[in-house]
Amino acid sequence: MKTANQNLSTLKVERSQRYFNKLSLFFYDFILYGVISKYAWGSSIQRLDAHYKKYVSSNHLEVGVGTGFLLNRVVFDTAKPRLALMDLSRECLAKTKFKVSRYAPETYIQNLLEPVQHKIAKFDSIAINYVMHCVPGSFKEKGIAFSHLQPLLTDNSVLFGTSVLSEDVHKNLFAKPFMWLMNYLGVFNNRNDNARDLKDFLEKNFQVLDFEVVGVTAFFAVKNK
Structure with a gap:
């Protein structure tokens, strides 16, 4: 039986997910990567691409896929990589699967706050890009999402990604109102x-390879201890 906190988290996840629909995803890439990421969050497409280039492998799981914009830009070191997509949104999975259909990706529907129920072979890299700021709770609570992904990592594989921060970061005049709006609507948490x-959560549970705050965006990469 779920606790009251678990039920509240589930409601917040469902509230966030409802904004990822066919209409919003049509404009998603231009709004997020063309405008907001660069001018509000302080991380350019080039900086995000470089993060992928450094850590992505040809046996890769993409978590919280969005539209697959960044994933579609990745140059794998083989013509036939193993690629898997994981998201709670069927709309996001369908759009991304179509965009990277040349790789015949596996797809998995999954709530990150719950243990992974699928039987999946492990990966050499896992990306979770611009996802965690949508997940309810502080990192002390929603960090469990990283723990749920940890069993899918091989001994030497890397989990990497980004997340937009709110506390103790300098928000510019664009970031302040937009972040307030996203939290008000329930897209962000x-x-x-x-x-x-x-x-702190990453250091307790993984070996941290990379951690940097750029603008209001945390870039991170970790591996199993």
């Missing part, structure tokens, strides 16, 4: 997110 809590 990051009012209590800060670099300290994120890094």
Whole structure:
């Protein structure tokens, strides 16, 4: 039986997910990567591409796929990589699967706050890009999402990604109102997110390879201890 906190988290997840529909996804890439990421969050497409290039492998799981914009830009080191997509949104999975259909990706529907129920062979890299700021709770609570993905990592594989922070970061004049709006609508759940809590959780559970805050965006990469 779920607790009251678990039920509240489920409601917040469902509230966030309803904004990822065919209409919003049509404009998603231009709004997020063309405008907001660069001018509000402080991370350019080039910076995001570089993060992928450094850590992605040809046996890769993409978690929280969005439209597959960044994934579609990846140059794998083989013509036939093993690629898997994981998301709670069927709309996001369908759009991304179509965009990267040349790789015949596996797809998995999954709530990150719950243990992974699928039987999946492990991966050499897992990306979770611009996802955690949508997940309810502080990192002390929603960090469990990383723990749920941990069994899918091979001994030497890397989990990497980004997340938009709210606490103890400098928000420019564009970031302040937009972040407030995203939290008000329930798309974001990051009012209590800060670099300290994120890094503390990662250090307790993984070996941290990379951790940097660019603008209001945390870039991270970890591997199993």
